[in-house]
Amino acid sequence: MITPFRPPRLRSVNRTVLLGLTGAGLFLASLDAYVVVTALLPMLKSVNIAVNRPEQATPIITGFLLGYLAIMPMAGGLSDRFGRLRLFAVCLVLFAFGSLLTATAPSLAQLVTGRVLQGAGGGALVPAVLALAADLYPAGDRSPVLGAVSALQEIGSVLGPLWGGLITASSFGWTWIFWINIPAAALLLWALWPEVRAGGEERRPANLDWLGALLATAGLSLLTLALYAATPEQSPVGDGFIWQLPAAIVCFGLFVWHERRTPHPLINVRRFRDSSFTGSALTNAIAGAGLMVALVYIPVLANAVFSMNASSAALLLFRLMLGIPVGALLGGFLAQRLRSYRFVAALGLLLAAVGFLMLSGWNEGSLTPHLLGSPLTVADGELLLTGFGLGLEIAPVSAALLDAVGETERGAGASFLIVMRLVGMLVGFSLVAGFSLWEFHRATAHLIPPLPGLNPNFATQYAIYVLKVKQAIFDEYHLIFRATAVALFIGALLAALTLRPLPRPRWR
């Protein structure tokens, strides 16, 4: 848990500059959170992985999320113990090193290692910068600053796929997504170095729950491995699923057992008895899974069947991403105005589910029809609606969870919110990736490509074959989007049944 304090020396420096520099680092890292979704195919090609082995791209995405999740719960406590700026500096170096490994990767193993380190470095920056902001500003003035830091991170992750797509489509190529991080991180470190070296920050003993973090990370790693379908033509889950899943469950069980006993737990597991807490945590995870499906599969669909390049695919996804901040702002306002978390959260998830259902009807001509004579197409409207719905639920679900934990655990609660969203992304994406590819292989198991020389009218037969493959890809995507819609409907139901109404405002 992050403990705010007021180091006298840091208060003497220009806090806006300090926060600006660390915020820029956070923005840099958040850009890279989902940056790869529009660069996956060229990344795979550069490590000599064929386009029909897309399952090998899964660890590039899950590796970052795992790294992020492994460090995130500990980062607040680490920043207490070693100082915000020192942790920030170390993690920025880790992030830059991960970027270097990714950019220079000759193999998938190095590519994934680079992404894990990027995730670990980037994940720790969030609590470090939030805690620094809390140190630099007094309690009464803190809220807008914390909001600005969080917004910076959200904007970074929204822009990431667009950023990645534009660089990938340019003459620089995908590696520059990562190369650029190195001078940028070096510049920020150089600017911050006098403050880091001066060590003017107060350090205080922090109770770090290493065992809890280790058990949670081990459980998540095992679960990710269990769900990773390395050979989707044979199985929708991993080869070691039979033992990895029970091992993951044992780790989670030990985690809960340990958290109930340790005096300084990562998360107060007794809170799960509160239906509003559990409901908002699960809803948050489901929404995270929905977002991840959109992030990954819309650019890949654009690439695979609409033959778009990386920047066009990124622009298609951007329509959905644009709806998220709009929905997020309105969600907070509406929840306050209507004094109902459950209604606004359920409405958001319902709209997102409807959006995914609409996306599941897409075919080759879906990108052209215009919406009621406007310059927007029907597809634009569907993407905006999906993003808007995913944004609408953020504020009420977050607020419901933070209300459930109370004043003293708010910091841990905020971290838990991010963790649950990422867990939803990780598990949801792993499941969808495995089952969708398994289904594709099942559907095309008897679709044998014609070969030149065997068929007198090879050209016609090949054209028919390509059409059939495209249809199979569409069918795969329809299934993915429908399954996501079902998950979001369940999320809406969960929100409607469990979230408590807003508490009465208490003035102090």
Next chain:
Amino acid sequence: MHAGASPSRGLAAGVAIVISLNACGAPPPDAASLLKQSSQRMLGLNGFHFQMQISGFTGPDEPVQSAQGDAHPPALHARVNLKEGGILLEVEVIFAAGNIYLKSFTGGWQQLTPDQVAQFFDARTLFDPQLGLFAAMRDTSAAARGNAEKVNGHDTYPIAGQVSGARMHQLLALIRDQGSYRATYWVETQGSNLWRARLTGNLFDAAKPATITFDFSNHDHPVSTTPPPLG
């Protein structure tokens, strides 16, 4: 007064020379003999794993970019990456009982004719005892041995030489059969296993260089292939 060399000192010097000669061991065989030994060794194995990687220029008529699998010539089972219109596609090939089988992007196994497989990558000749890489080792001219190097943790001698274009064309029909190309082989100092081979030159275009690298492992692990079920 100048004292002459005493008999005991002469004996000690003689012993030292003998000891140091023994410590150095017998000098390694010459490059050509090492290549012959390694060629025989590789052809006598019950099987091996290989990885083949092409870097540098490849044109539209040379779709193959890499291959990896297990072989016990002529039996072979490999995954091959092909470049098609700027994207990489993986196919699986099996050479079993004199027939060629292919599993492509979708669908199951289908049988190919030799003409069809020659259009993208005829891997049968790669390790053929008369035409393939191990035969080319024996025909390498101007072979010279370099200093010992570690390859995949094994002590090897790198041996560099020249192989004629016609010879290279036999081992992979996609290679131009003109001029000669540089070949380097990394042969294990003990046991003569071949761990790496690299063929360099303007392999696929008269003006553009390319390199084919083979990495070998799992020497002598038994490999056999059976015709897969069709459809």
